[in-house]
Amino acid sequence: MSHTLLDKLDAAKIHYSLARHRSDSVLVAVTVVGQRIEIDVFRDGHMEVSRFVGHEDVEGGAELIDTIVELGRWEAVARPGQTNAIILERGRSKDAGRMH
Structure with missing residues (x-):
């Protein structure tokens, strides 16, 4: 170190x-x-x-945690037959590829 x-x-x-x-x-x-x-x-x-x-604005309350957890579940779903591939099914903007 x-x-x-x-x-x-x-x-x-x-x-x-x-x-x-x-x-x-x-x-x-x-x-x-x-x-x-x-x-x-x-x-x-x-x-x-x-x-x-990024900004440090408050973006929500407890309900935002549920959204973050749900997005995390979708991000970790591997495509059938491609065990190493990670996909994002929801939450990706089509224009910039950024999370919303």
């Missing part, structure tokens, strides 16, 4: 959490206003950074 990365985050007083989802890297998850950042740090020291930018 690159201590320099953690030192930089600590010095900036940016909260982070560590997780292990892959055998070859450690995930440093950072949340700041308007962004969620995932930094995969690999054994050889290289990093892959994914940044998710």
